[in-house]
Amino acid sequence: MSTKVSLDGINKLYKTKELIDKASGRIYDLVKRTSLHKSQNLSNKNNIYFKREDEQQVFSFKIRGAYNKMLEIKNKDSQIYACSAGNHAQGVALAGTHLNFSTHIVMPIKTPEIKVINVKRFGGNVILFGSNFDEAKSKCYELAQENNGSIVDPFDDLEVIAGQGTVGKEIWEEMPNVDYIFAPIGGGGLISGVASYIKFMNPNIKVIGVQTYDSNGMYLSINEKEKIILPNVGLFSDGTAVKEVGNLTYEICQEILDDIVLVDTDDICLAIKDVYNDTRNIMEPAGALSVAGMKKYINQKQLNGKNIISILSGSNMDFKKISFVSDRANIKTKKEVLLAITIPEKPGTFLTMYNSIYPRNVLEFSYRYSNKETANIFISFTVDTEEDMQNVTHHIIKSIPTSTVIDISKDELAKTHLRFLMGGKVLNKPKNIIEKVYRFEFPEGPGALKKFLESLPVKWNVSLFHYKNYGDDIGRVLAGIQVPFSEESELNIYLDKLGYEWTDESKNIIYKNYIQ
Missing domain, CATH: 3.40.50.1100 (Rossmann fold)
Known part of the structure; x- marks a missing residue:
């Protein structure tokens, strides 16, 4: 991405800065000047600070833009x-x-x-x-x-952008020697305002946006040099789950942003944990998005000795999500490992395997008899380091020469479904029938699972089904469908019309080894 601002861009920055200064002069009877909190845990090679927008009365930065926009509405009967x-x-x-x-x-x-x-x-x-x-x-x-009535747009409005831009003005006034600023991107209002002010004051300060891989509209739009409308968006970081970024925000971001970093769900979960360890406050996924991107960017660019600010955009966390976040954060830190182990089905072998793991704390264990020769096991346990995990693996293989050990800590199918669904393979398979296995994701809510079940076809046999409510906004289902070979193309047409995100897992090695 280019950081050179055209003459026309400079004029626009000046106009936006004027609007931000105006907003700054009138919003603080309701809006709070939030603090810069130094992260003691993340400040190793760099000086890391959190801009604490969770301190607002509504627990997010959104009050800034909304209030500034509504101050422009003169008709009090509106x-x-x-x-x-x-x-x-x-x-x-x-x-x-x-x-x-x-x-x-x-x-x-x-x-x-x-x-x-x-x-x-x-x-x-x-x-x-x-x-x-x-x-x-x-x-x-x-x-x-x-x-x-009057519409107050969430991001694609100059007064809203100016209100959000007061975050950037506060950063500049408190730490003008900042080197990097990281901000989350949904529709683009926050980062447009922040970048406009910062780049006018000092164009050498880097402003980096952060999005998720599955809600990356601004990233794709800037790279394609035209605004891209996403067909679907990921739901975990619901505060940034925007299919279409704003016209104004796209224009600003493509002109002045230095870069955009993409992260995944596990990156965000670990960032939520990082912020909690420093502040004892729990961010919502979008609230910790900037921290996830910052950590990834620092690692990629090997930054050292820099003053870096991550904007914590909000803490309106749905309590039901916390267990999911904790689970994924532990795996991401590599303090918890999830293994798929195959050992001979004979007395004493299980104890030999367990002794290779002991005294480490076992968190989960799933096993089911499938045949006379082998036993397939899912097990998760805590480790101190990655080397510790490798030692366990080496010890199991050395103790049981015919065993196999697969680290499935990064396998989405295993983490989400198969760790909870341990069973034998299909022994008496119908002739001329193929089993197709899919992961589905759909918006969670009252009646969502019922709707999903009703949408499944009645003409084909459902041979496998697993659902677990993780307490977040996404329903996750693993389903196996038996279909005649001649009707496989018809099944694909049906799935395309279903309206849910789906992934074909029929060739997944974990499925083939443990379920098929």
């Missing part, structure tokens, strides 16, 4: 409309109450109850509509038009 599944909704509701506006927030039906309750607590009128953000957004615009 009906304010906004669409959001979380933080923006709370910002609009609180700002509306502060300014005596009537606010109407359209939220998808599947929105977690805690977020609905908080919007109501801040004074917003909640309207639940649609199964996803796009349906709720259409309803929001429809209601605003019918009632001659």
Whole structure:
């Protein structure tokens, strides 16, 4: 990505900076100047700081842009409309109450109850509509038009961008010698405002965006040099799960961003743990996204001796997600290892295997008899280092020469499903039938699993099914479908029309060894 700003870009930066300065002069009767918290645990080769936007009254930066935008609405009788599944909704509701506006927030039906309750607590009128953000957004615009209301956009508005840009102004005023700033990207409002101010004050300061691999609209748009609309987005980092970035935010980001880092779910989970260890506060996935990207970027670029700030964008964490985050963070730190082990099915072999692991703490164990020759085992346990894990593996193979040991700590199918679904293979397979195995993901919520089950075809036999509610916003299912060879293409057509994210795991080595 280019960091050279054109003359036209400089003029735009100046105008945006003026708007940010204006916002800074009027929002602090409701908005808090948040602190810079030095990370003692992450400040090894560099000086790492967290910009604590979780300190806001609504526990995220979104109050800045919402309030600044609503200060521009002169007609105090205006009906304010906004669409959001979380933080923006709370910002609009609180700002509306502060300014005596009537606010109407359209939220998808599947929105977690805690977020609905908080919007109501801040004074917003909640309207639940649609199964996803796009349906709720259409309803929001429809209601605003019918009632001659005003829309407060979550990111694609200059006043909103200017409000979010006050984060950058605060950073500059407190630490002008910063070298790198990392910020999460959903629609792009936060990083557009921050980068606009920082790049005007000192273009040598690097501003790096962070997105997830499965919600990377800004990354793709900048690389393709045109705005890309994603067909689907990942749901774990729900605060940045945006299919289409803004027109204004795309224009700003493609002009002045230095880079965008992509991370996965496990990276985020570990970042949430890192922040907790430093602050004793639990970030939501989007809130810790910048930390995940920062850690990856530092490692890739081998940064040393730099002043680095990560913006913690929010802490509206759904409590039900915490167990999932803890589980994945332990695996990511390589303090927990998950192994698939095959040993001879004969007396004494299991004890020999276990003795190779003892006295390490065993966290999970799954085993089922499948045949007379071999026993297939899933086991997870704690280790101190990667070398410790390798020692265990070496000891098992040395003690049981015919054994096989596979580290499946990075295998998504194993981590999500097969560790909980240990069983034998199909012994009496029907003739002329093939079993296809798929992982499905769908938005979690009341009735979501029932809807998924009802969507499965009745003409084909479901031969395997595993579902576990992890407490987050995503429902995960592993399903095996038996289909005649002649109808395999028909099955693929059906899956494309199903409307859910799916992955064919029929060739996965773990499935072939342990389930097929």
